[in-house]
Amino acid sequence: MMRALWSATLALVAVGCQNLDFKYIQEPSSFKWDLPPGFPRPREFENNPMTNEKVELGRHLFYDKRLSGNQTQACAGCHHQDKAFSDGLTVGIGSTGQAHPRNSMSLINLAYQPVLTWANSLQTRLNVQANVPLFGTTPVELGLAGMEDTVVARLAADDKYVGLFNAAFAKDAPTISVAHIRDALEAFQRTLISGKSPYDKYITGTDKTAMNAAAKRGMSLFFGETADCFHCHAGITFSSAEDYYSKVAADIQFLNNGIYNVGNANVFPSGNSGLNLVTGNVADNGSFKAPTLRNIELTAPYMHDGSIATLDEVIEHYKRGGRNVTGKGAGFDGDGALNTRKNPLVKNFSGSFTAQDKADLIEFLRSLTDTEFVTNSKFSNPWPKGSSNNP
């Protein structure tokens, strides 16, 4: 009996404590977030509270090519501010030229995202996810695997960093470490909050003229039951994953949008099939996080593999209730509309949807472009113009 009780207790301990340090700060800290009107306070983590010093350090690191093995690429290499921190390429290209299977994601409003990246339910923290681009080898992104001492030495040789790390991590020597690099990158990326688009100005009443008539018509299509976009692109983030202090629980959904149906066998292309690659659950084949639509005008091409070039084509795919892939070979072809794992809300609405409707919907999506965000100097490259990090 006692032993059984013990086993039960230990099981609880074992299951309950894998993320040993993952706790939210219950009382909001004194950090000033500079939030757009109507945006709720993001969660903060006990093991990496937000400070201006960490953010400033993280910004320098984000734009620093010394964070790649061959010193040719920074995080910013695949995440450009003028494209809402995406890169305009079909898929990301790493520091050694290897292609990533996925399209580089926009890095906005990550502070509200309880799961990160395209389709990985395990990635819940930016300071953990940072290990993937920094140290991953399949594919190589920044290419630092096995070089942790080298990168620390590189940064320690720069007086600028000695000052920045000491300021950010004064009480936690040695201040320059891989863990602190990751924590600072998390802090900076969490400040990339975009919410001052014409849509926001219209909806919060700060500028009732910010949206034109076409965008307003498109907005009713977006939030209406015809196009039905809002079910998956929801909330302040326009995505299927969102969390902040005033939510009882995080909203997290991974969904199949029917852009593939290889061999009409209800699967996505092998090796790039989404959440099932992580969970091993066949039902998750083709499931991805619905990404944010904020600044979507700036983040083409679209979808996890960058396989749709324009917003017009994206809407054509959804209008049909799935994409019919032809001529791409046996590993790709098939009618996504017939994929039985497709979310049922992705349905054919072509019958009632006019060319004007499509133009209006695109106009609405354009009203989500936050020009102030993509030009905000707080998020720009801090290195002197003409230096190797800012050529």
Next chain:
Amino acid sequence: MKVYMFFTALLFVLGACADNKILQAIDEEKKKAENGSSSGSGSSVPQQNVTIQFAAKVGTQVFDCSTASYTGVGAGGGATLVPKDFRFFVHDVRFVKSNGSEVAVTLTQDSAYQYQNLALLDFENAAAGTQCAAQGNAGTNTTVRGTIAASEALTFTKVRFKLGVPQNLNQNGVGNTNAPLNVTYMFWSWTTGYKHAVVEFNVNTFNPFFTHLGSIDCDTFASPPDIVCDTSNRPAIELNFTYGQTVVADAKELYKDTDFSIANTSGTQPGCHSDRNDAECKAVLNNWGVDFSYTGSSTARGLTASSAGSPTVYPTSGQVFFRVE
């Protein structure tokens, strides 16, 4: 008994997740209770040091980054392999006495290769000019060191351990910077965890064949998330063993059923990365003592293509990677 009940209570008082030291303390108290010793007196039991020697080999040859190549490895005539990497974690190390009872080894905490009940065995030295240089590090570790009660005679019949990083230390990438959990090449970051084992060679000079063993089929539960991987890929190893012998990990045995002349399965990583779609994984995982559940469509290497949703399961007939010499 009361002591560990206290620790349990303390655990919950402190909140959702306890400090590792508290977990350790609970574990120690549990062990004492199960061993029948009175609680609280365990720390005064005299201890003796024990060491288990490990070696990495390719057949009869020692794995060494500076060896130009190893010939005759694999099925179908054998290939020539150039060494690149050879590292693996072990945990939960125990000796077995002739009466069948176990003696658990308490690992010496060295802030380098041993942390809690986990040890990293590292046989690459990143020698300059070799394939190991790119991703390796200078240090090596070929022993597991710890203590057992001084009263135990060193007349064991078996050694047992588990390959890999235990669940409670895996998937906690947030902030665990304790060596050896901070070795970046062992990160399996896409699962927020670690590679349990890495065995890498280039085949016939340049074609990489990289084998990474890791836990898969992971999902999150609750919020903040706890991560559980349904397919742990942590084989339990048991070897007949006389104290003082060496535990040998042999890449030639691991790859004895792999025909390196067959091209890597298209769309998968070179070698085997514990991927269900990867035809190269059957021969490798089975020889590690791990069942392989195949969901891929390639029929190369004699595999049966699975129909979507129903994997073809290839059960292991037992591990051949480790032996004792």
